[in-house]
Amino acid sequence: MDKFFMVSFFGLLIAAHAVAGNMVYDNIAMLGEFENLDIEEENESELFEVPSWTSERGGKVLVNVDSFGAAGDGVSDDTQAFVDAWNTACSTPKSVFLVPPGRRYLVNATRFKGPCADKLVVQIDGTIVAPAEPDNWDPKLPRIWLDFSKLNGVLFQGGGVIDGSGSKWWASSCKKNKSNPCRGAPTAITIDSSSAVKVRGLTIQNSQQMHFVISRSDTVRVSQVLVSAPEDSPNTDGIHITESTNVVLQDCKIGTGDDCVSIVNGSSSIKMKRIFCGPGHGISIGSLGKDNSTGIVTKVVLDTAYLRETTNGLRIKTWQGGSGYVCGVRFENVRMEDVANPIIIDQFYCDSPTACHNQTSAVKISQIMYRNISGTTKSEKAMKFACSDTVPCSNIVLSNVNLEKKDGSVETYCNSAQGFGYGIVHPSADCLSSNDKDAALAESIRDDIIHTEL
Numbered sequence: 422m423d424k425f426f427m428v429s430f431f432g433l434l435i436a437a438h439a440v441a442g443n444m445v446y447d448n449i450a451m452l453g454e455f456e457n458l459d460i461e462e463e464n465e466s467e468l469f470e471v472p473s474w475t476s477e478r479g480g481k482v483l484v485n486v487d488s489f490g491a492a493g494d495g496v497s498d499d500t501q502a503f504v505d506a507w508n509t510a511c512s513t514p515k516s517v518f519l520v521p522p523g524r525r526y527l528v529n530a531t532r533f534k535g536p537c538a539d540k541l542v543v544q545i546d547g548t549i550v551a552p553a554e555p556d557n558w559d560p561k562l563p564r565i566w567l568d569f570s571k572l573n574g575v576l577f578q579g580g581g582v583i584d585g586s587g588s589k590w591w592a593s594s595c596k597k598n599k600s601n602p603c604r605g606a607p608t609a610i611t612i613d614s615s616s617a618v619k620v621r622g623l624t625i626q627n628s629q630q631m632h633f634v635i636s637r638s639d640t641v642r643v644s645q646v647l648v649s650a651p652e653d654s655p656n657t658d659g660i661h662i663t664e665s666t667n668v669v670l671q672d673c674k675i676g677t678g679d680d681c682v683s684i685v686n687g688s689s690s691i692k693m694k695r696i697f698c699g700p701g702h703g704i705s706i707g708s709l710g711k712d713n714s715t716g717i718v719t720k721v722v723l724d725t726a727y728l729r730e731t732t733n734g735l736r737i738k739t740w741q742g743g744s745g746y747v748c749g750v751r752f753e754n755v756r757m758e759d760v761a762n763p764i765i766i767d768q769f770y771c772d773s774p775t776a777c778h779n780q781t782s783a784v785k786i787s788q789i790m791y792r793n794i795s796g797t798t799k800s801e802k803a804m805k806f807a808c809s810d811t812v813p814c815s816n817i818v819l820s821n822v823n824l825e826k827k828d829g830s831v832e833t834y835c836n837s838a839q840g841f842g843y844g845i846v847h848p849s850a851d852c853l854s855s856n857d858k859d860a861a862l863a864e865s866i867r868d869d870i871i872h873t874e875l
Contacts, residue, residue: 452818455788458749458751458790480515482513482514482515482516483519484513484519485519486502486503486521489502491503492526495526498528499527500528500531503526503528507533511538514538514540515540517544518541520546520549520579522581523547524547528550528566529559530568531567533569533570535570535575535615536573537573540574542575542576543576543578545578545579545581546579546580547582549567549581549583549584550584550586551587551607555593555606555629558607562607563605563607564605565611566607566628567610567611568611569615571613571614572616573617574617574618575615575619576618578621581624582623582625583623583626584626584627585609585625585626585627587606587628587654588627590607591651591654591657591678595774603774608629609625610633611634611636612633612635613637614636615639616638616640617640618638618640618641619641619642619644620642620646621643621644621645621646622645622646623646624646625649628657632660633646633659633661634660635661635665640667641665643670644671645672646673648673648677648681650676652678652700654677654678656678657678658677658682659675659677659681660673660681660682660683661680661682661683662684665687668688669692670696672695673695674697675697676701680736681696681699681702681703683706684705684706684721685706685716686709687717688718689718689719690719691720693721694724695726696727697727699731700729700730703728703733703734703735704723704734704752706747707737707739707747708738709740709745709747709784710739710742710744713780713782716744716746716747717746717747718748718750719746719748721751722753723735723753724753724754725754726755728757728760730760733763733765734755734757734764735764736766737750737765737766737789739767739783739784740770740777741768741771741783741809742783743783743784744782746784746787747785747789748785750789750790751790752789752792753790753794754792755795757797757798757824758796758797759798759827760799761799761800762802763796763804764803764804764805765806766789766807766808767805768783768786768807769807781809782812783809788816790817790818790819792820792822793820795822796825797826798825799826801831804819804824804834806838806840806852808837810836814838817840818840819840819841820842822842822845830848831847831848832848833848833850833851835850838854839853841855
């Protein structure tokens with residue numbers, strides 16, 4: 422349906438049916454808002470126009486790490502060669518920082534800082550490997566491995582591999598062995614305090630902890646990225662977005678021991694399209710509100726995803742005692758296969774070795790839409806809306822949801838959750854609180870909307 426016509430259509434419906442009650446008015450207005458919940462994307466050709474580096478006629482200056490003394494044997498320490506090559510490439514307009522194919526480069530924890538000269542390309546075709554021993558890690562950089570900051574208009578690409586050599590880090594985790602101390606571990610690659618960055622084609626695997634973090638950045642495009650780690654590797658989130666805006670992830674395949682994608686505080690205008698997730702903990706907003714903190718996430722769209730054998734599907738998770746809000750989220754066109762918790766809002770999240778105390782404050786969750794969601798669940802409770810008693814979830818919308826269990830019946834669990842469904846909703850979500858009289862009047866309007874969209 423044409424966007425402008427659709428807006429007018431919803432406006433007419435609202436005017437015509439306002440007398441039916443406030444809930445009807447709010448429901449139809451909300452549907453209009455969801456239809457327009459799309460993230461505007463800049464002109465990609467202008468934003469990321471990068472001449473081909475493979476030809477000198479492209480005007481690119483090749484900066485090969487081998488030319489700065491990198492051995493590429495996977496044993497020698499190539500950190501200084503990478504730093505020297507970076508400093509040259511970063512200060513040279515139209516340069517290509519090249520990690521050539523067919524070789525393994527051992528690189529220690531390093532900060533690669535900008536700003537850099539115009540039109541830098543980071544071409545990773547070989548393998549960059551991290552030191553395997555946690556005890557030898559630089560104590561000054563305990564949470565990073567390859568950290569890129571203050572970049573603008575930079576393209577990361579190639580068929581290479583970023584390998585965090587994480588197995589000994591995982592073995593020392595308190596989640597693998599409760600006698601181990603709980604401590605943070607490095608992130609494989611971080612894009613921080615940057616803008617107009619594009620990442621495509623890379624493989625990021627076996628990270629010490631999180632694989633790829635986008636932090637405090639604006640206008641980031643990630644495509645055709647493969648993230649891989651064993652299912653039992655702890656805290657190995659695939660792509661983690663924090664304090665960032667206008668981020669698009671598309672055509673990515675992610676399988677790890679934690680969330681495939683996690684979106685946390687200060688993030689807005691996030692779009693994910695054609696995401697394959699599994700194994701892992703699903704696609705998550707949160708966690709938010711830990712240690713009585715404020716968490717805010719707005720305008721998130723997931724359009725077209727396949728989740729296979731994950732512990733969660735589409736999840737929003739918050740700690741008790743937090744504040745802030747999650748508002749304006751649309752999950753649509755998602756297929757699930759043997760997912761333990763396909764749709765879940767958990768406002769009692771407690772990832773702690775000790776019990777969490779009951780608290781009355783909470784992160785407010787509202788305007789969440791699930792549309793065209795289908796597949797199979799491992800658990801009887803295919804949908805769980807476990808919301809705060811004092812700060813209930815509101816305006817949850819379900820449309821064309823069909824979740825089945827291979828060997829039994831399914832149901833929906835609700836606690837302090839308000840919303841409505843239209844079209845097919847299976848299992849039934851009648852436990853979402855609403856006014857029955859107004860809901861009946863709203864149903865006829867929703868029928869009109871469904872017919873008009875066909």
